[in-house]
Amino acid sequence: MTDTNPTVNSAGYEVPPELRQNVAITTLDKIWNMGRRYSVWPMMFGLACCAIEMICTAASRYDLARFGMEVMRPSPRQSDLMIVSGTVTKKMIPQIVRLYNQMPEPKYVLAMGACASGGGPFKEGYNVVSGVDQYVPVDVYVPGCPPTPQALLHGLMKLQEKIDSESITSVRWYGKDDIPAIPVPLLGPDLIDPRDNELIKQETSKKPAAPAAAAAPAPAAEAAN
Amino acid sequence: MTDATTAAPVEQSELEKRFPDAVKADARPGYAGFVVETSKLVEIATALRDEMGYDYLSSVTAVDYYSDAPNAENFIEVVYHFYKSTGGGALVLKVQTPRDNSVVPSLTPLYPGADFQEREAYDLYGVNFEGHPDQRRILMWEGFAGHPMRKDWKEAFYEEEVKPFKNRWPEGQVYRIEDRNPFNKNNKYPQGFDPVGFKETDDPKLYEVLERAAREYSEDIDTEQVVVNLGPQHPSTHGVFRMAVRLDGETIVALKPVMGYLHRNHEKIGERNTWTMNMPFTDRLDYLSSMSNNFGYALAVEKLMGDKAAPPERAEYLRVIMAELTRISNHLWAVGFLLNDLGAFFTPSLYAIQERELILDIFEATTGSRMMCNYFRFGGVARDLPEGVYAKIKDLVFERLPRKIDELDIYLSENELVRSRSEGVGVITPEEAIAFSTAGPVLRASGVPYDIRRADPYSIYDRFKFDVKVRYHGDVYDRYMIRIDEMRQSLDILKQAIPDLPGGAAGGEVMNGKNPYQVRVPAGESYGRVEGPKGELGYYIVSNGKGNPARYHVRAPSFINLTVLEKMCVGQKVADVVVNLGSIDIVLGEVDR
Ligand code: SF4
Numbered sequence: 001m002t003d004t005n006p007t008v009n010s011a012g013y014e015v016p017p018e019l020r021q022n023v024a025i026t027t028l029d030k031i032w033n034m035g036r037r038y039s040v041w042p043m044m045f046g047l048a049c050c051a052i053e054m055i056c057t058a059a060s061r062y063d064l065a066r067f068g069m070e071v072m073r074p075s076p077r078q079s080d081l082m083i084v085s086g087t088v089t090k091k092m093i094p095q096i097v098r099l100y101n102q103m104p105e106p107k108y109v110l111a112m113g114a115c116a117s118g119g120g121p122f123k124e125g126y127n128v129v130s131g132v133d134q135y136v137p138v139d140v141y142v143p144g145c146p147p148t149p150q151a152l153l154h155g156l157m158k159l160q161e162k163i164d165s166e167s168i169t170s171v172r173w174y175g176k177d178d179i180p181a182i183p184v185p186l187l188g189p190d191l192i193d194p195r196d197n198e199l200i201k202q203e204t205s206k207k208p209a210a211p212a213a214a215a216a217p218a219p220a221a222e223a224a225n
Numbered sequence: 226m227t228d229a230t231t232a233a234p235v236e237q238s239e240l241e242k243r244f245p246d247a248v249k250a251d252a253r254p255g256y257a258g259f260v261v262e263t264s265k266l267v268e269i270a271t272a273l274r275d276e277m278g279y280d281y282l283s284s285v286t287a288v289d290y291y292s293d294a295p296n297a298e299n300f301i302e303v304v305y306h307f308y309k310s311t312g313g314g315a316l317v318l319k320v321q322t323p324r325d326n327s328v329v330p331s332l333t334p335l336y337p338g339a340d341f342q343e344r345e346a347y348d349l350y351g352v353n354f355e356g357h358p359d360q361r362r363i364l365m366w367e368g369f370a371g372h373p374m375r376k377d378w379k380e381a382f383y384e385e386e387v388k389p390f391k392n393r394w395p396e397g398q399v400y401r402i403e404d405r406n407p408f409n410k411n412n413k414y415p416q417g418f419d420p421v422g423f424k425e426t427d428d429p430k431l432y433e434v435l436e437r438a439a440r441e442y443s444e445d446i447d448t449e450q451v452v453v454n455l456g457p458q459h460p461s462t463h464g465v466f467r468m469a470v471r472l473d474g475e476t477i478v479a480l481k482p483v484m485g486y487l488h489r490n491h492e493k494i495g496e497r498n499t500w501t502m503n504m505p506f507t508d509r510l511d512y513l514s515s516m517s518n519n520f521g522y523a524l525a526v527e528k529l530m531g532d533k534a535a536p537p538e539r540a541e542y543l544r545v546i547m548a549e550l551t552r553i554s555n556h557l558w559a560v561g562f563l564l565n566d567l568g569a570f571f572t573p574s575l576y577a578i579q580e581r582e583l584i585l586d587i588f589e590a591t592t593g594s595r596m597m598c599n600y601f602r603f604g605g606v607a608r609d610l611p612e613g614v615y616a617k618i619k620d621l622v623f624e625r626l627p628r629k630i631d632e633l634d635i636y637l638s639e640n641e642l643v644r645s646r647s648e649g650v651g652v653i654t655p656e657e658a659i660a661f662s663t664a665g666p667v668l669r670a671s672g673v674p675y676d677i678r679r680a681d682p683y684s685i686y687d688r689f690k691f692d693v694k695v696r697y698h699g700d701v702y703d704r705y706m707i708r709i710d711e712m713r714q715s716l717d718i719l720k721q722a723i724p725d726l727p728g729g730a731a732g733g734e735v736m737n738g739k740n741p742y743q744v745r746v747p748a749g750e751s752y753g754r755v756e757g758p759k760g761e762l763g764y765y766i767v768s769n770g771k772g773n774p775a776r777y778h779v780r781a782p783s784f785i786n787l788t789v790l791e792k793m794c795v796g797q798k799v800a801d802v803v804v805n806l807g808s809i810d811i812v813l814g815e816v817d818r
Binding site for chain 1: 489490493
């Protein structure tokens with residue numbers, strides 16, 4: 001186990017050599033984190049091509065069970081980790097944000113592949129969100145298109161390191177303040193992020209610089225429907 | 226290469242004779258088929274279906290002929306590809322309609338398989354199909370501004386009309402496109418739009434349609450019906466697909482598939498890309514069988530390029546070998562996950578995935594990637610087999626896979642639970658299968674022996690001996706069995722192709738000439754289709770002689786096969802929905818594109 005945060009994982013006491021067979025001193029954080037790092041339950045949630053590699057990671061050859069992570073849960077209420085495995089589209093992001101809000105703390109997000117990390121090959125597309133981190137906070141990014149199972153495993157091990165570095169005294173979910181839910185985006189004429197409302201209003205009430213800058217007008221036939 | 230892709234002249238002249246005023250042969254250079262009068266379309270299609278045997282409407286799509294030059298002739302063309310379910314080439318019809326106020330009669334009442342394709346054309350091009358029973362947006366959501374595939378519609382991250390773009394590092398300064406967007410996101414809004422208090426319109430419209438469908442379904446006892454949404458996030462592992470069902474107790478009275486959750490704008494991006502740039506994008510359509518996707522696209526473009534892109538013998542064999550290995554790996558996955566849907570959670574899939582991994586090893590060694598192979602080029606394949614791979618393929622095909630497929634067959638096919646859950650479920654008759662334009666295993670499991678490798682041979686498939694596999698009950702069990710059959714059939718083809726591979730293990734030429742970075746494609750249209758693992762995978766491309774496709778359309782088998790899902794499910798129990806879906810074997814990358 002790597003000790004990324006010495007204050008979390010070392011008790012600071014020296015055990016006399018003759019007692020080392022019988023006594024071990026550790027910190028609550030270390031025990032707590034050891035339990036958590038070996039039982040990260042991912043949500044069974046595949047988006048696109050990367051999900052296939054995620055399934056292969058869970059299958060026999062790469063065997064996610066070695067890390068205690070094979071228990072994929074279809075329900076967000078039972079999962080600790082959301083592996084965003086694939087292209088995040090505008091039509092799907094409201095669901096992703098909703099699922100994220102439904103996951104209980106502690107929760108982690110792993111962006112798997114180029115698409116989830118930053119839009120990937122389809123970034124310029126009109127229905128593609130350039131990275132899931134525009135809406136939900138991401139803990140680990142795994143590059144690749146698709147990342148190989150090995151790369152995903154590496155990302156998961158990085159997540160374990162992150163878990164190791166957390167302390168029960170300072171994690172946000174035991175703090176006094178409520179953690180606010182992320183506002184769910186809406187499907188309007190384009191994707192609407194409620195956090196941007198002010199900005200959108202400001203921009204759309206500007207006088208158009210040139211008529212070409214406005215969105216393509218809907219054909220007359222549609223307006224008649 | 227084959228020329229059997231356009232219909233026999235006899236039928237062409239017959240069509241012209243019968244409808245002398247309404248049918249004109251398409252005279253544009255590089256084009257084929259007929260331009261027909263919009264008002265006569267239904268009448269002609271009826272004659273095609275009922276009297277001339279063109280009972281299979283394979284593909285419907287729209288093309289936007291647009292140029293902002295003054296006096297340019299701008300119009301939208303809707304293109305139909307008809308086939309006979311007994312085999313042979315295509316009969317292509319086109320209707321033209323003005324860009325504003327585009328109206329075309331719907332063929333859905335005649336060919337129900339046109340349903341989703343017409344909705345797609347409406348969604349992306351704004352063509353109204355008169356008489357369509359349920360014209361709603363399909364890939365985008367109701368309320369989205371504009372019809373994005375139109376040539377004058379610009380996305381929020383629009384940079385230039387076509388690639389390659391000018392320098393992204395002006396004076397050594399890199400920039401990101403989102404920095405130029407006021408919201409720092411891939412979004413744009415129409416003038417005067419106010420987001421406060423906005424209400425979505427997509428779902429209400431869907432539920433309205435469900436209710437309408439439910440009213441047509443009458444029962445003696447008046448019961449309360451409920452609407453259940455399955456997906457887009459659900460454990461049946463077929464990706465982000467949603468089915469809105471209306472239930473009466475446990476019985477389904479109406480079902481509407483909802484898709485577009487993975488709509489990645491493949492075609493819009495494809496029309497900005499150069500020809501070669503699209504090859505890796507085709508990998509990401511049906512990401513379980515990237516080699517077959519490459520195949521179809523390469524065929525379509527090579528058809529336009531003519532002899533200068535004829536692949537060498539070795540490349541032809543390698544193409545077939547890779548395509549058949551892909552079919553096996555796809556069917557392994559499909560069978561494994563169908564069992565998943567039946568309730569045998571993950572164990573059969575583990576066995577199937579294990580074999581698939583071995584095939585992926587071959588792909589990885591040859592192309593450098595497990596899934597996204599990007600292997601085909603216009604005029605050949607990208608690289609030759611590396612050392613040792615020939616022996617590995619041989620070993621897999623002659624030794625291991627036959628045994629393992631038998632093993633799956635023995636353990637699963639006669640299993641009591643499998644049989645009782647799948648026999649007689651989701652039955653599709655042959656007539657329905659043809660009318661709904663289903664393709665591939667779904668069509669053949671319903672007793673229609675239609676396989677493009679036989680019906681309209683491409684590449685070198687006419688050199689191999691194999692039977693078209695067919696099963697006759699049209700239920701889930703047969704759709705499962707046909708996949709086992711097809712794996713064996715693919716092995717048969719491979720067993721003929723591998724010893725014949727010119728150059729064998731030693732290697733040889735795999736590209737016609739140098740592997741070009743940029744290709745020039747003569748103006749014209751072409752439709753290349755292959756028998757993909759999921760059915761007829763077609764690419765309709767239009768070139769205007771420039772470095773980028775003017776139109777790039779994918780006839781995605783998973784997408785069109787889904788048209789029949791409602792038919793399969795209505796009247797059955799809700800527990801069978803997921804099984805029916807699994808037996809169609811969809812991949813969302815291809816459904817939504
Ligand atoms: S990163 Fe590549 S493999 Fe992963 S979802 Fe995106 S396109 Fe598919």
